[in-house]
Amino acid sequence: MEETIQAVKSFHEQPDEVKAKYYDRELTSGVAYSSNIDLYRAKAATWHDYLQLWMAPEERAGKLEDIPEIVRKEVVAWDVFATKLAEDVVELLCEGIGLKSTKFKELSCSGLKIIVGNYYPHCPQPDLTLGLAPHTDSGTITVLISNQISGLQVKHGQEWVDVKPLPGAIIINIADLLQIISNGEYNSVQHRVRANSCQEARISVAE
Ligand SMILES: O=C(O)CCC(=O)C(=O)O
Numbered sequence: 001m002e003e004t005i006q007a008v009k010s011f012h013e014q015p016d017e018v019k020a021k022y023y024d025r026e027l028t029s030g031v032a033y034s035s036n037i038d039l040y041r042a043k044a045a046t047w048h049d050y051l052q053l054w055m056a057p058e059e060r061a062g063k064l065e066d067i068p069e070i071v072r073k074e075v076v077a078w079d080v081f082a083t084k085l086a087e088d089v090v091e092l093l094c095e096g097i098g099l100k101s102t103k104f105k106e107l108s109c110s111g112l113k114i115i116v117g118n119y120y121p122h123c124p125q126p127d128l129t130l131g132l133a134p135h136t137d138s139g140t141i142t143v144l145i146s147n148q149i150s151g152l153q154v155k156h157g158q159e160w161v162d163v164k165p166l167p168g169a170i171i172i173n174i175a176d177l178l179q180i181i182s183n184g185e186y187n188s189v190q191h192r193v194r195a196n197s198c199q200e201a202r203i204s205v206a207e
Pocket residue numbers: 116118132137144146152191193203204206
């Protein structure tokens with residue numbers, strides 16, 4: 001976990017010329033490095049950069065050599081770990097509503113896997129924007145880790161609630177597809193990230 005976060009940090013802290021090779025706003029396959037996803041839609045630029053890596057299905061995933069070397073080993077290891085964890089959690093969620101444990105896997109039929117390495121640099125005017133705008137994730141579930149800088153908030157009723165970073169913690173977000181295939185028994189969680197007011201960058205990795 002620590003190595004994955006550190007590798008994502010190292011990628012983002014390289015000189016712009018190195019990262020520019022990966023700059024791409026077409027996010028439908030392979031490897032793309034970009035910043036504030038809603039650049040051309042939102043009124044205020046959200047304060048974050050990200051490295052997006054398609055890991056599956058095979059026809060969308062880049063070749064192993066296309067993954068920037070600075071994160072390659074860590075990201076591949078994280079993919080194995082997070083995939084197994086996600087499968088185990090999805091089975092438990094299935095059993096949790098009285099279905100046989102493989103039911104969601106049969107229904108989700110997506111097999112999409114995307115790793116996003118987020119980087120939230122210090123924002124000099126954090127009251128004027130967000131790190132990442134409110135959204136729900138599109139897949140089944142998201143496995144999320146971050147460094148110890150706060151910022152993630154989830155919507156609970158009408159309130160935005162801070163998710164306090166805990167050392168070694170892994171966050172599981174229910175996403176849209178699971179809400180659909182569970183007939184709304186599980187709700188896709190709205191979340192956002194505050195602009196980072198700390199001097200140290202906030203790093204998160206979502207898959
Ligand atoms: O940075 C975070 O904690 C959340 C990231 C996130 O929501 C996402 O990548 O979809």
